[in-house]
Amino acid sequence: MNLNMNHSIRKHYSKAITTGFALLLLGLQACVTEEVYLYKDLQESFAVRFSSYNSGIPTRTNSSDNSWVAGDSIGIYMLLEPDNDIANSTADNRLYYATTLDDGQITFVAGEGHQIFYPSTAGAVNFIAYYPYKPTGKRQGDIQNYEYPVDVSKQHNLASIDILYGTSDLPQTASTSPINLQFRHLLTKIIVHISPEAGVVLHNMKAIINGMPTKAQLHLNSGNLTVVDDKKAFDIFGAGRPPAGSTPNDTIFEAIVIPHTVNNSINPSNETIQFFTSEQKQYTWSLPDMELAPRSLYIFKLTFEADAPAAGPLTRSPRIITEMSRQAWTD
Numbered sequence: 001m002n003l004n005m006n007h008s009i010r011k012h013y014s015k016a017i018t019t020g021f022a023l024l025l026l027g028l029q030a031c032v033t034e035e036v037y038l039y040k041d042l043q044e045s046f047a048v049r050f051s052s053y054n055s056g057i058p059t060r061t062n063s064s065d066n067s068w069v070a071g072d073s074i075g076i077y078m079l080l081e082p083d084n085d086i087a088n089s090t091a092d093n094r095l096y097y098a099t100t101l102d103d104g105q106i107t108f109v110a111g112e113g114h115q116i117f118y119p120s121t122a123g124a125v126n127f128i129a130y131y132p133y134k135p136t137g138k139r140q141g142d143i144q145n146y147e148y149p150v151d152v153s154k155q156h157n158l159a160s161i162d163i164l165y166g167t168s169d170l171p172q173t174a175s176t177s178p179i180n181l182q183f184r185h186l187l188t189k190i191i192v193h194i195s196p197e198a199g200v201v202l203h204n205m206k207a208i209i210n211g212m213p214t215k216a217q218l219h220l221n222s223g224n225l226t227v228v229d230d231k232k233a234f235d236i237f238g239a240g241r242p243p244a245g246s247t248p249n250d251t252i253f254e255a256i257v258i259p260h261t262v263n264n265s266i267n268p269s270n271e272t273i274q275f276f277t278s279e280q281k282q283y284t285w286s287l288p289d290m291e292l293a294p295r296s297l298y299i300f301k302l303t304f305e306a307d308a309p310a311a312g313p314l315t316r317s318p319r320i321i322t323e324m325s326r327q328a329w330t331d
Contacts, residue, residue, distance in 0.1 A: 048116040049178040050076065050096060050108040050129075052166070068106045069159075072098040073133035074181075075143075076108075077220065078116055081124040081171050086146050086221040090125075091116040093136045093143060107178070124171035128220060129181045131164040148218035150225070152187070152256055153234045161256050163187055165223045185329045186218065186225060189297045191239075192253045192273065193246065194318075199306035202251045204278040207236045211271040213258045225294065227260055236273075259294040262287045275304075275318075283318045297329040 052068075078091035095111035110116065119125065136143045143149075152161045166183035196202050215228035236255040246252075253273075264270050264286050275283040283304055292298065301323040 046118045046120075046174055048078070048118060048127075048172075049176070050127075050181055051178040052106045052108070052181045052183060068098045068101060070098055070101060072131065072159075073111075074098070074108060074129050074131045074164075075133045076116060076181075077128045079126045079128065080119070081126060084126055086128065090119060095133055096129075108181075118174040124173050126171055127168040127179055127181065128223075129166040129183070130218070130220065131162075131166075131183065132160060143220070146220045148220055150187070150216040150218055150258070151214060152258060153214040153232065155234060155236050155255055158254065158256055161187070163218060165218070167223075185295045186223070188257050188259045188292045188294060189329050190255045190257055190292075191297070191299045192255075193250065193299060193301045194252065194275070194304060195247065195250050195301070195322075196304045197306050200281075200304045201277055201279055202249065202304070205238070205251065206276045207238075207253045208233050208274045208276075209236055209255060209257070209272075210274065213260055216258050225259065227258055257292060259292055259296075262290050262292060265289050285318050288324075293326075295329050297327050299323075299325045299327075 074096050075093045076091065076096055077086055077089045077093060079086060079089055094114040094116050096108040096114065097111060098106050099109045100107035130148060134141065134143050134148060138144065141149055141151075148163075150161075150163055155161070163186045164183040165186050166181040168179050169182060172179055192207070194202060194205075210233045211231050212234075213227050213229065213231050214234060215230040217226045217228060218224075219226065236253050239252045239254045262271050271287045273285050273287070275285070277283075285302060303319040303322055305319050
């Protein structure tokens, strides 16, 4: 009888220990889960959110409009106040994508592993952003020493060379409100509006720019450009839509170029645009001496004469500009 009683007591204690251990594990799991959620909540609360309210700034030129497109990539740096030196950035060249395009507001989300968090210590920060994104590295075309290489020699996709630069409005402290990034164009846009006289066919016409610089370095800390002396010919392309207020036979070409000073007074052939028609006729136009300023849009209107005097084999000079205008490039 004593043996049975001892066995019963041991069995009872064994159940109690097992049950207690199970409850302890459940309690620990609950604590761990709670801490994980708490850590995640803390992370979310200190994650920086970005948007851009000035959606009129384009990242492309196409047949319909100029606008951000979901998936457009930007790079962002977080700078500590009051130093604001990009070399001491606490978040270096993080990749973000445009995602929400509602009511004129663009929201940017971080690429995998690129989320920016406010610093754990109290203090204000500033942000620098640019478009389109390039990685930091040692390969040709990468960002090196906080300098962004600009190359406009390939004009077939203007969105890929439309360099935008933006900053936060004011120094920021930890907040759940999104940071508004104010972007602006850094380069120069040219529109050439061509009107043909009777007998000139512009269909399938091609155009080449000669003598302009094609490269520059963007200093990300300041947003300033340094022109690289790399002048060469490059193709430009039609806009694919008739210009406003034009006749059905008119056409336009668009290009994004490096800001610089045109000086053709000594040698008029320094900077030219050559046009080649489908009838194997060539028209060459020398740009006037002028400043092609950054963040500016220039519109040149040319008229092509059917029997313009030849300036060389298959070379004709279009009747000179009927109108030239400059305006801030803000759309």
